[in-house]
Amino acid sequence: MxxxxxxxxxxxxxxxxxxxxxxxxxxxxxxxxxxxxxxxxxxxxxxxxxxxxxxxxxxxxxxxxxxxxxxxxxxxxxRLAEAEAWLRHYERFWTKRLDTLEALLTAEDEVAGQKEAVRERKP
Amino acid sequence: MxxxxxxxxxxxxxxxxxxxxxxxxxxxxxxxxxxxxxxxxxxxxxxxxxxxxxxxxxxxxxxxxxxxxxxxxxxxxxRLAEAEAWLRHYERFWTKRLDTLEALLTAEDEVAGQKEAVRERKP
DNA sequence: CTGTTTCTCAACCATGTGGTTGAGTATAAG
DNA sequence: CTTATACTCAACCACATGGTTGAGAAACAG
The missing domain is CATH 1.10.10.10 (Winged helix-like DNA-binding domain superfamily/Winged helix DNA-binding domain)
Structure with a gap:
């Protein structure tokens, strides 16, 4: 397992x-x-x-x-990646809300590149 | 913050x-x-x-x-999404390895047997 | 050499944790 | 009615946790 x-x-x-x-x-x-x-x-x-x-x-x-x-x-x-991979396994349950949170978090750090990766993970 | x-x-x-x-x-x-x-x-x-x-x-x-x-x-x-969003904030440090883990985790849901590969991931 | 800085270690403390048992409360079934 | 099921709660246990202090050890500065 x-x-x-x-x-x-x-x-x-x-x-x-x-x-x-x-x-x-x-x-x-x-x-x-x-x-x-x-x-x-x-x-x-x-x-x-x-x-x-x-x-x-x-x-x-x-x-x-x-x-x-x-x-x-x-x-x-x-190891952080392992944790994130575990969480990602349940992504289908929250995909919609993730974008909002992602936007909030990245806005605070002036990063701009990762959002596309988020959306295109679930075609 | x-x-x-x-x-x-x-x-x-x-x-x-x-x-x-x-x-x-x-x-x-x-x-x-x-x-x-x-x-x-x-x-x-x-x-x-x-x-x-x-x-x-x-x-x-x-x-x-x-x-x-x-x-x-x-x-x-x-709430899981919040945790994942926090982790994703540090994605730039592991982006390359994430895809491998993701593949392994989702594969294990249908197939079985790659756990050794996961354990072997430590370089 | 004498100090000073950086950090770990051991001991201690209060609280939290994962687990148990035993009792109790509803609810369902006979 | 009686009994069994599904679950919570309280008390308890051994142990881990987050934090402290007080020694140190080791490296640097004078």
Whole structure:
């Protein structure tokens, strides 16, 4: 069944279930960041943020590159893709509403290219 | 910001972070099911399954229609769409790999046997 | 060398989680 | 009526979670 990747999906969805971690991923989408740079926007101890990073790393959403004393993190989106693929499996139930949400989200990020891909996926 | 729906996304992703609940959603994609019908595939007490249904319902992923003593559940995919929209926001990081996964997932619904290929996807 | 920065680790805490059992409420069937 | 079905609720359990603090370890700056 599809549930072969079940354990991996557990981790990914759990990692995503926390707004702090989603915000971290968002920050990471701008580029590589150190752990303390990731922690800065949140009123939280560095150790706390470090634990969040570890969750993201364990889920395979983030990769770490240690350079001296600094740990640089970067988005590793393959696992995000697995989650999105799982969700897409149910697309037929919401196709109509997706366009609206998509428009809202992309409008905020001034991106313009992906909408055609959304519509043309279901001919 | 994107974090307007943050609380809702917390609930949705948390609901999805459990394989049992994902399997329930999958079952629900075939059509409406009673709580006990949803519970049947799992070696779990009815009360346990009922709690899972409640989590799905709280996340807005499932709607309940009570008819006599039977509670019929059905997929309410709008919230799933929000989650997918969030994920799609990061699509530019994995666009190439997404098509492969999509093909694999949809293929598994009719055919069976490619799960090894999925597992092998890690480069 | 002495500090300072960056980060992890361990211990702890309060709360939440997935699961159970046992009881209780309706509803349906005999 | 009695009994069985479908389900929820409350209490409980072991364990994970999100967070803290207080040590450190390791790399850099002086």
């Amino acid at each position: 599809v549930e072969k990747q079940s354990a991996a999906l557990d981790g990914v969805f759990h990692a995503l279930s926390c707004g702090t971690r989603r915000a971290m991923l968002h920050a990471l989408s701008e580029g590589e960041l150190s752990v303390s740079a990731l922690a800065k926007p949140f009123s939280m101890s560095l150790a706390g943020a470090s634990k969040h990073v570890k969750v993201l790393e364990a889920a395979g959403l983030v990769r770490r590159r240690v350079e001296g004393r600094t740990h640089y993190c970067r988005l590793e989106a393959a | 994107v974090e307007k729906q943050s609380a809702a996304l917390d609930g949705v992703f948390h609901a999805l972070s459990c394989g049992t609940r994902r399997a329930m959603l999958h079952a629900l994609s075939e059509g409406e099911l009673s709580v006990s019908a949803l519970a049947k595939p799992f070696s779990m007490s009815l009360a346990g399954a009922s709690k899972h249904v409640k989590v799905l319902e709280a996340a807005g992923l499932v709607r309940r229609r009570v008819e006599g003593r039977t509670h019929y559940c059905r997929l309410e995919a709008a």
